Amino acid sequence: VSLGKFDLDGIPPAPRGVPQIEVTFDIDANGILQVSAKDLGTGKAQHITISAPNKLKKEDIDKFIKEAEKYAEEDKKYREKIEAKNEADSIVYATEKALREHGDKISQDERLNIERTLNDLKDSLKGDDVEKIKKLKDELIRVSQKLGEAVYKASQQNASAGKSNSQENKSAKTEEKKEDVVDAEVVDENK
Numbered sequence: 001v002s003l004g005k006f007d008l009d010g011i012p013p014a015p016r017g018v019p020q021i022e023v024t025f026d027i028d029a030n031g032i033l034q035v036s037a038k039d040l041g042t043g044k045a046q047h048i049t050i051s052a053p054n055k056l057k058k059e060d061i062d063k064f065i066k067e068a069e070k071y072a073e074e075d076k077k078y079r080e081k082i083e084a085k086n087e088a089d090s091i092v093y094a095t096e097k098a099l100r101e102h103g104d105k106i107s108q109d110e111r112l113n114i115e116r117t118l119n120d121l122k123d124s125l126k127g128d129d130v131e132k133i134k135k136l137k138d139e140l141i142r143v144s145q146k147l148g149e150a151v152y153k154a155s156q157q158n159a160s161a162g163k164s165n166s167q168e169n170k171s172a173k174t175e176e177k178k179e180d181v182v183d184a185e186v187v188d189e190n191k
Helices: 058-070 072-105 108-124 130-179
Strands: 021-027 033-039 045-050
Touching: 058 072, 072 108, 072 130, 108 130
Parallel strands: none
Antiparallel strands: 021 033, 033 045
């Protein structure tokens, strides 16, 4: 059931997860619903007010409640499927991005294993087998941890190399300072 629609225009294209939209719902005592959405990056906002011109009869309300109860289990399964697919899709996106940026830091075998699991998960997302999607999502998380380990290991090595270089630079500067020191005697000619 659609109560109303509005478009939030003027949002610039951005990578997934970057735009932040604040959505607010407010129902007043008269049953009037006000919905607003604001893009936090641009400050652009839209809102809509939804009011029922004809209130529902008590029998209609009871009928809708019974229908909702009747389909509650089905709705729960549908929600679980959608959530599993969304989580898996997010993991796929993050893993593909990490492979593009850091895939050279792992062995070819590890990369192939990640890509194989990634493709299996993408294929399973075309279907509705929630258990298979969850299993492959967990498997992808497990095999892609090697990629995360390699990234952090490389950053630690770079940090260690940076410390070594800065220590070498400090000792070189100290030696330079020592070379600039001149030994001198002060003679007071008035004595």
